[in-house]
Amino acid sequence: MNALDITEVARRSGVPASTLRFYEEKGLIASVGRRGLRRLFDADVLERLALIAMGRAAGFSLEEIARMFAPDGRPRIDRRMLSAKAEQLDKTIRELSAMRDGLRHAAACPAASHMECPTFRRLLRGAASGATGARSRKRLPPR
Amino acid sequence: MNALDITEVARRSGVPASTLRFYEEKGLIASVGRRGLRRLFDADVLERLALIAMGRAAGFSLEEIARMFAPDGRPRIDRRMLSAKAEQLDKTIRELSAMRDGLRHAAACPAASHMECPTFRRLLRGAASGATGARSRKRLPPR
DNA sequence: TCTTGACCTCAAGTCGACTTGAACTGGCAC
DNA sequence: GTGCCAGTTCAAGTCGACTTGAGGTCAAGA
Numbered sequence: 613m614n615a616l617d618i619t620e621v622a623r624r625s626g627v628p629a630s631t632l633r634f635y636e637e638k639g640l641i642a643s644v645g646r647r648g649l650r651r652l653f654d655a656d657v658l659e660r661l662a663l664i665a666m667g668r669a670a671g672f673s674l675e676e677i678a679r680m681f682a683p684d685g686r687p688r689i690d691r692r693m694l695s696a697k698a699e700q701l702d703k704t705i706r707e708l709s710a711m712r713d714g715l716r717h718a719a720a721c722p723a724a725s726h727m728e729c730p731t732f733r734r735l736l737r738g739a740a741s742g743a744t745g746a747r748s749r750k751r752l753p754p755r
Numbered sequence: 756m757n758a759l760d761i762t763e764v765a766r767r768s769g770v771p772a773s774t775l776r777f778y779e780e781k782g783l784i785a786s787v788g789r790r791g792l793r794r795l796f797d798a799d800v801l802e803r804l805a806l807i808a809m810g811r812a813a814g815f816s817l818e819e820i821a822r823m824f825a826p827d828g829r830p831r832i833d834r835r836m837l838s839a840k841a842e843q844l845d846k847t848i849r850e851l852s853a854m855r856d857g858l859r860h861a862a863a864c865p866a867a868s869h870m871e872c873p874t875f876r877r878l879l880r881g882a883a884s885g886a887t888g889a890r891s892r893k894r895l896p897p898r
Numbered sequence: 899t900c901t902t903g904a905c906c907t908c909a910a911g912t913c914g915a916c917t918t919g920a921a922c923t924g925g926c927a928c
Numbered sequence: 929g930t931g932c933c934a935g936t937t938c939a940a941g942t943c944g945a946c947t948t949g950a951g952g953t954c955a956a957g958a
Contacts, residue, residue, distance in 0.1 A: 618935075625883070629935085630917060638915095648924050649936045659870075659879070666882030670854045674915070689869055694862035701855040705848055711813045712844040719837035726832055727802075736802070739809030740768070761905075772905080773947060781945095791954050792906045817945070 615644060615652040625661045640664055640678055642685065663687060670697055671704075710738065758787060758795040768804045783807055783821055785828065806830065813840055814847075853881070 622629045635641045636651070641660055643651040667677040682688040714735035723729035765772045778784045779794070784803055786794040810820040825831040857878035866872035 628917085631915085633936090634916060649922095650925085650934085651936090658883075662879045662883035666854075666879055668915095669850070669882050670858060687869060689861070691862045694858045698855045698858040698862065701851050701858065705851050705855065707812070708844050708848050708851070711809075712841045712848065715813060715837045715841040715844065718832070719834045719841065726830060736805045736809055739812050740801075740805035771947085774945085776906090777946060792952095793904085793955085794906090811945095 614655045616655060616657070617647075618643075618651045618653065621653050621657060621661075625658055627661055627665075635661075635664070635674075638674055638678060640674060640681075671701065672697065711735075714738075757798045759798060759800070760790075761786075761794045761796065764796050764800060764804075768801055770804055770808075778804075778807070778817075781817055781821060783817060783824075814844065815840065854878075857881075 616624070618629050618632055621627070621632060625632075627635075632641065632653075633651075636643060641653070641657050641664075644654045645652045663680075664674075664677055667680065668674075672680075676693075680687060680689055680693075714731065717731045718726055718729065718735070721729045721732060723732070726732045759767070761772050761775055764770070764775060768775075770778075775784065775796075776794075779786060784796070784800050784807075787797045788795045806823075807817075807820055810823065811817075815823075819836075823830060823832055823836075857874065860874045861869055861872065861878070864872045864875060866875070869875040
């Protein structure tokens with residue numbers, strides 16, 4: 613049989629056992645049975661976990677990812693959803709690029725105080741208007 | 756006098772009053788006094804808020820931002836810190852770009868199931884190895 | 899003077915994605 | 929047969945950045 617122990621799944625996927633239980637509870641993955649108390653997973657859970665990891669990396673929430681699987685468990689990926697997320701990523705990328713360039717400039721800028729550097733002030737205005745305008749929530753990967 | 760009411764600061768900066776109080780508590784901004792119970796802020800708090808917004812947009816935590824101000828309140832921006840953050844942003848940007856391209860491909864891909872699309876599978880392996888290898892925590896801006 | 903209501907404080911709640919802790923169980927080696 | 933210990937459950941805790949709620953105060957307008 614190719615049923616995998618939770619520890620084995622954790623080892624092969626790099627996803628902690630606690631997270632696997634959590635994902636199961638959320639309906640993101642399913643165990644195929646038990647040996648005593650112990651969960652057994654089919655080997656294809658690894659592919660599923662990869663799919664989940666990809667979704668997370670692309671910025672999908674677990675909620676959204678869960679919705680990408682049909683009740684039968686097969687992936688049901690909505691192409692429009694993918695395009696939309698791609699657009700969103702693109703926007704984020706553009707913003708981050710501007711920010712990166714600004715940071716680089718500020719890091720190299722010879723002005724005594726950053727406040728006297730025109731580039732820095734321009735960046736600042738951009739950020740301020742970002743905060744000011746719409747109720748935009750922004751978050752970036754920590755560390 | 757150019758002292759601003761908290762509501763005025765909120766209006767001009769787009770930052771909710773509750774957040775202003777929270778930032779004050781965290782030492783990110785300071786009020787210059789009170790009129791009765793009401794906080795009064797100096798107009799330069801607006802610039803400070805812009806600085807904070809920029810820091811947030813660049814992915815700095817409030818902690819880190821707080822450390823960017825000297826005890827006297829003047830910005831004390833560490834150029835190496837800026838470069839480091841720029842590098843980090845650059846890495847994020849590269850990852851997101853790959854993800855975006857992958858999503859676009861998947862959205863346009865004619866394969867019946869995404870699992871049969873080589874590009875999609877490649878993306879998947881990338882994401883899986885990301886999750887697998889180091890304990891990398893990833894998060895992207897929601898909505 | 900009295901009322902109003904915006905602002906105040908402090909504690910607690912929220913959100914997402916997990917992790918941690920306490921108490922328990924059961925297959926397997928001895 | 930029995931003890932070990934990796935696995936199990938369920939509740940609660942964590943983290944960051946705020947928001948919300950209850951109950952209180954006070955400057956200003958009628």
